[in-house]
Structure formats: C-alpha cells, structure tokens
Amino acid sequence: EPEVTQTPSHQVTQMGQEVILRCVPISNHLYFYWYRQILGQKVEFLVSFYNNEISEKSEIFDDQFSVERPDGSNFTLKIRSTKLEDSAMYFCASSSARESYEQYFGPGTRLTVT
C-alpha cells in the first residue's frame, strides 16, 4: 500500500539554524500539506500546496517558513532561523483531490530546537 514517507524521523538543531524537513508524498497525489503538533497540543495546519504553488497557509506559516517541490517526488518544508517554539512534530500529508479528500499522513519528523 502506498504511503507518505518523511525524513529524518528526528532532527535536533540549534536555535537560529535552518532546517529542511523532507517528505515523499504518494506518487499520484497532487495536493500536499504540512501540519505541526506541539507536544500536548492540537495538530495545526501550516500550508497546502498544489501545482507548484501555495494554495492556502495559516497564520503560523510566516516568512520563517517556505515550501518547495524541488523535483517530481519530494516536498520540503524549510524553517529559517529556528526558534525554541518551533520544536514540534511536523507531519506531511498528501491527497489526490482538493477539499482535503482523504489526506494521507506521513509518520512525522520530530524537530527539537535547543
């Protein structure tokens, strides 16, 4: 069964550093998403991406964040100048259609900012 994969599973970085979180969505999916979950809190939407551009983003997704589909298979989330409060689990998801039809989630990357 096809699944969304994410690397790395755990990333530790120092405050102020840049990190890139990687995702490989399901191959025939066209819509891609990033969510995050700070420990003990809700899963929060960050951004959706379609046809090589951002479809929608939340208030959390400020200039510190960017997304890219650098090739036909990867989907990345870049966080510039990380802050302690960026420590969270970051989930990538993909779907075959708009309106969030059955978003398939990856296992997540745990980001720890020290």
Added chain:
Amino acid sequence: AQSVSQHNHHVILSEAASLELGCNYSYGGTVNLFWYVQYPGQHLQLLLKYFSGDPLVKGIKGFEAEFIKSKFSFNLRKPSVQWSDTAEYFCAVTAGTALIFGKGTTLSVSS
C-alpha cells in the same frame, strides 16, 4: 474561524465496553468531517469520513460515526472495544484545503 472540540481528553474502558467519543465543530455551513486514529508509534490513519448523504457512516475496524447537523456534532462510536483500539483519536473538519483538528482523545482499553 472553524474549530473542533473533543470533550473527552482521556477515556479508559475495559474490553467489550461500548465507546462514544464526542466531537463538535463550530461552523454551520457545508462541512466534510473525519475521524483519524493514531496507534502508538504509528502515523495518523483515516478511520472514517462524512461528506454527504447518510449521516451514519461506517469506517474501518467496526467504528461508526453519526453526523447531526443540528447539533454540529460528529460523534464516534464502537459497540465493543478491543485492547487493540488503544490509541489517540482525532476529529477533524475541512476549512478550505486545511484540516482543522480537535485536541484528540486518548483511549486506553484494558484487557
């Protein structure tokens, strides 16, 4: 803005007990509703979904949910839980292309 409330933070049941987890959403327009489950150490998986039609939807592993528009609710039910149902359960609703999640309910089932 759309929001989702899950009333139960932690539910503890014995095997064979019945389960009902509450979920309410705030926006009254056309909504798509989901329940996701996260088993220990695994990623979020879709349990069931409601887009339109029959308000009683059946999902995997014997779960079902009922959409009650007048109550803005989408409660999850299972008549008889098993130890393997121990997991975290998330209710979610669409808002544009985003999924808006509730805080989740941890279900612990003792054998």
